[in-house]
Amino acid sequence: MVDKKLLGRENALDVIDKVIRWSPGDLTEVILRSEFTALTRFTKNYIHQNVAESDYRVTVRVIFGKKIGSVTTNSVDDDSLKQAIEDAAAIARLQPPNEDFEGLPEPEPLPDVNCFVPETASFSAKDRAAAVKEIVEIAKERGFEASGAFSTGSAELAVGNSRGVRAYNASTYAALSTVMAGEDGTGYAEASGRDVRELRPAEVARVARAKCEMAQNPVSVPPGEYEVVLEPLAVADLLDYLGRAGFSALAVREGRSFLTGKLGQKLFDEKFNMWDDGLDPRGFPVPFDLEGVPKRKVVLVENGVAKELVYDYATAKKEGKKSTGHGGFRGWGPMPTNLFMGEGTATLEEMIRATKRGILVTRFHYTNMAHPLKVLITGMTRDGTFLIEDGHITKAVKNFRFTESALRVFSTLDMIGREAVRVERTVVPAIRVPAFNFTGVTEF
Amino acid sequence: MKELTKKALDVVKEMGASYGDIRIVETRTQTIRTRNGNVDALSSTRSKGFGIRVLYDGAWGFSSSSTLTEDEVVRVAKEAVEIARASASVKRDKDVVLSPVKPVVSKWTSPVKIDPFSVKTEDKIALLLEADRLMADRKEVKVRIGSMACQREDKIFASTEGSYIEQTKIETGAGIEATAADRGELQRRSYPTSFGGNWATAGYEIVEKMRLLDHAERVAREAVELLTAKQCPSGVMDIIIESSQLALQIHESCGHPIELDRVLGQEASYAGTSFLTPEKLGTFQYGSEEVTITADATLPGGLGSFGFDDEGVPAQRVTIVDKGIFKNYLTSRETAHELGQVSNGAMRADGWNRIPIIRMTNISLEPGDWTLDEMIKDTKEGILVATNKSWSIDDKRLNFQFGTEIAWEIKDGSLGAMLKNPTYTGITYEFWRSCDAVAGKDEWELWGVPNCGKGEPGQVAHVGHGASPARFRRVKVGVGKW
Numbered sequence: 015m016v017d018k019k020l021l022g023r024e025n026a027l028d029v030i031d032k033v034i035r036w037s038p039g040d041l042t043e044v045i046l047r048s049e050f051t052a053l054t055r056f057t058k059n060y061i062h063q064n065v066a067e068s069d070y071r072v073t074v075r076v077i078f079g080k081k082i083g084s085v086t087t088n089s090v091d092d093d094s095l096k097q098a099i100e101d102a103a104a105i106a107r108l109q110p111p112n113e114d115f116e117g118l119p120e121p122e123p124l125p126d127v128n129c130f131v132p133e134t135a136s137f138s139a140k141d142r143a144a145a146v147k148e149i150v151e152i153a154k155e156r157g158f159e160a161s162g163a164f165s166t167g168s169a170e171l172a173v174g175n176s177r178g179v180r181a182y183n184a185s186t187y188a189a190l191s192t193v194m195a196g197e198d199g200t201g202y203a204e205a206s207g208r209d210v211r212e213l214r215p216a217e218v219a220r221v222a223r224a225k226c227e228m229a230q231n232p233v234s235v236p237p238g239e240y241e242v243v244l245e246p247l248a249v250a251d252l253l254d255y256l257g258r259a260g261f262s263a264l265a266v267r268e269g270r271s272f273l274t275g276k277l278g279q280k281l282f283d284e285k286f287n288m289w290d291d292g293l294d295p296r297g298f299p300v301p302f303d304l305e306g307v308p309k310r311k312v313v314l315v316e317n318g319v320a321k322e323l324v325y326d327y328a329t330a331k332k333e334g335k336k337s338t339g340h341g342g343f344r345g346w347g348p349m350p351t352n353l354f355m356g357e358g359t360a361t362l363e364e365m366i367r368a369t370k371r372g373i374l375v376t377r378f379h380y381t382n383m384a385h386p387l388k389v390l391i392t393g394m395t396r397d398g399t400f401l402i403e404d405g406h407i408t409k410a411v412k413n414f415r416f417t418e419s420a421l422r423v424f425s426t427l428d429m430i431g432r433e434a435v436r437v438e439r440t441v442v443p444a445i446r447v448p449a450f451n452f453t454g455v456t457e458f
Numbered sequence: 459m460k461e462l463t464k465k466a467l468d469v470v471k472e473m474g475a476s477y478g479d480i481r482i483v484e485t486r487t488q489t490i491r492t493r494n495g496n497v498d499a500l501s502s503t504r505s506k507g508f509g510i511r512v513l514y515d516g517a518w519g520f521s522s523s524s525t526l527t528e529d530e531v532v533r534v535a536k537e538a539v540e541i542a543r544a545s546a547s548v549k550r551d552k553d554v555v556l557s558p559v560k561p562v563v564s565k566w567t568s569p570v571k572i573d574p575f576s577v578k579t580e581d582k583i584a585l586l587l588e589a590d591r592l593m594a595d596r597k598e599v600k601v602r603i604g605s606m607a608c609q610r611e612d613k614i615f616a617s618t619e620g621s622y623i624e625q626t627k628i629e630t631g632a633g634i635e636a637t638a639a640d641r642g643e644l645q646r647r648s649y650p651t652s653f654g655g656n657w658a659t660a661g662y663e664i665v666e667k668m669r670l671l672d673h674a675e676r677v678a679r680e681a682v683e684l685l686t687a688k689q690c691p692s693g694v695m696d697i698i699i700e701s702s703q704l705a706l707q708i709h710e711s712c713g714h715p716i717e718l719d720r721v722l723g724q725e726a727s728y729a730g731t732s733f734l735t736p737e738k739l740g741t742f743q744y745g746s747e748e749v750t751i752t753a754d755a756t757l758p759g760g761l762g763s764f765g766f767d768d769e770g771v772p773a774q775r776v777t778i779v780d781k782g783i784f785k786n787y788l789t790s791r792e793t794a795h796e797l798g799q800v801s802n803g804a805m806r807a808d809g810w811n812r813i814p815i816i817r818m819t820n821i822s823l824e825p826g827d828w829t830l831d832e833m834i835k836d837t838k839e840g841i842l843v844a845t846n847k848s849w850s851i852d853d854k855r856l857n858f859q860f861g862t863e864i865a866w867e868i869k870d871g872s873l874g875a876m877l878k879n880p881t882y883t884g885i886t887y888e889f890w891r892s893c894d895a896v897a898g899k900d901e902w903e904l905w906g907v908p909n910c911g912k913g914e915p916g917q918v919a920h921v922g923h924g925a926s927p928a929r930f931r932r933v934k935v936g937v938g939k940w
Binding site: 051052053054055056057058059060061062063064065066067068069070071082083084085086087088089101102105106108109110111112113114115138139140142143144146147150159161162163165191192193195268269270274344345379380381382383384385386387388390392393394396413415417418419451453454455456457458 | 494497498499500501503522545547550600601639643726727847850851852853856934940
């Protein structure tokens, strides 16, 4: 079943066929996206923003030899499509050949992955408001104020090219997050998935509320090197940087990655395993990339050893390899998109018990890369930062700034949580790290 | 289009909305990117659609669509009211009230000397490829990038209060960068600044003024020199911040915390709130006496300039910090009412499919009376930092940390060795209170930031910042282990 607003496989592929038929290029590529999304936002226990959007976008690439022109339009009528083709052809003819262009992929069998949940597609503003009401009531029971967002939507992605690629996928998306605020501390929780029924608003609210209760009356602890227990939200942030900074085949070839010349070496703790898998339903499955190439599982780190990289069509062809289905990020090269970190055996309680004097971090805020080769990252803690003393959480602390290398984190971690959870597109467990650099502290 | 806007407003009124507005927006963008001697991207994007915003039973609803037909306008208008009805089911204890604005019928077009869409694409490509060639001599330079983009936005705003405003805004931007890597080190230099160069509400004249070719060889050379430069020392010292990095400092530590929607908690779940709470208005010492900051949407060429905001409020110049004292927020009609004020016109939406939220206009540090040379001569020990590399700030906008592409030692009033990986950190108001020198008008530059993220669903705003170099005393630099 497909949501009534979506074009559907037949109509979407019909648009692609038409564009390819009308194009004068030696090669042509078409990407069609449709999006029907809605988001309800709340603050201080009431809904303050509530929005919806319907859009279609078609990107046409017309190629003469190695000259490429690209046009995107959000009108899908025949006249607009013809104009887009004409414009793309005109700008392609204007330019010198791109010697790095390696052509377009050939069709391959695509995995059959169901990404569409009708209950998510039909979830209404009224349904979202009911969920928000539930969250707000749970906050009010303790005199807290809940803020957050609940988004649901459906989308289509169709990719085709003149070499015969025809890929179509309809998907749904739901995400819910809430920050609960008390007098002088906040707590956070979130949930996301393709199926809105898995989100359980009351459960999310109770987790945020429990954090918020613990987070009151924070004390200021001096910055420095501490043992840390990082909950999955914080781990996902660091893992995403590690994946993007290191595991792109283009970055490695250009010397921009810490893996240049080091593939096959043991760079991480042997308990550390990381892979990219766009087909695993525990994450956000998607059958193919923006070049229409099927997603393949790529083992990035196995028992601490850096194993494989992600490829798009161009980088793979240059090295005589096969694309892993991580393409379409024009100019940026391939990138990991669906990261997983392997579970360990510890519970969160065991990690806290193993900590003499350390910090428990719920999540990070506004992180940024200070040095890509060192994967040195800075950012703040937020919404639940606690002091651990002699194996117990003793008090809430004011938020820290950290400046730390993700390479060091994943090469020195000594405990890994036994349960990996979905944090948007990344699936990670909690970890314990014996030494983590907090370089500053703020006033709350 | 008048028929469509009228239809939308009639439908929402018939359905009982107390207020409604519609924006019809068409955006056309051309992007060119060269990478290592090739045209890596040459693309043109068109996006057209409309968004309808309503107040019903004291609560907001918004819906939008790219299908510009009467039937779809009616459907979307009804959907916006339905959504507002859902909002009203989890309502605040009081209704949304909009501060008054005089209805306006007007047209506004941004001034342009050379229409960037009229310049031959071949000429633009040739310029970027020539800059690329000038950066190509050194083997350590692994990635050379040139970028140029121009955008035209045509927008109609109509409201149930009688406003009908047509605006056309043209923006242009360009920049180059070189990334060098060797023996386990990686460094980048950019010109005129990082992350896509400089932008303005202007035409191709801004690209000509940049003189990219005059700087290409230096950019590549400095990227290579940085590979073997001294590591920035760690410690507390005086720093002089060059204009483009200071622009980002203003953006993060002044621009965002003065957004009244953040202050009132409307961004609490995502980007955060603000330390500049309402009781500080008019009395809080934000900076030293040297620090006067303005928000000016009327600044010619400013990337955050416009005729009217997306609530139909005219562009204005507002003093935010007056000789160190915090004086004003950026406001909307709804948030201004909360403080008993009227809107100063800072509501902007990222296209037809987003609601307006409070965005920076052009937030600038007003010039002082020093020169950069005088500041260096007057500094015994410190560093001069330039061109942003990384940024981070806490969710109340207090604890910040920036990294820059390059720095130079200052010893006994003279510039010394080049330094790599400079970083500095501080608490916003302590930092601005430590400012003791600001350079004058001659060194004041206006920078465009085309990538300011805010809101859920995400919105990207184009904003501006003017600054001249300034000095800050006893700042913590060289953060972390390198």
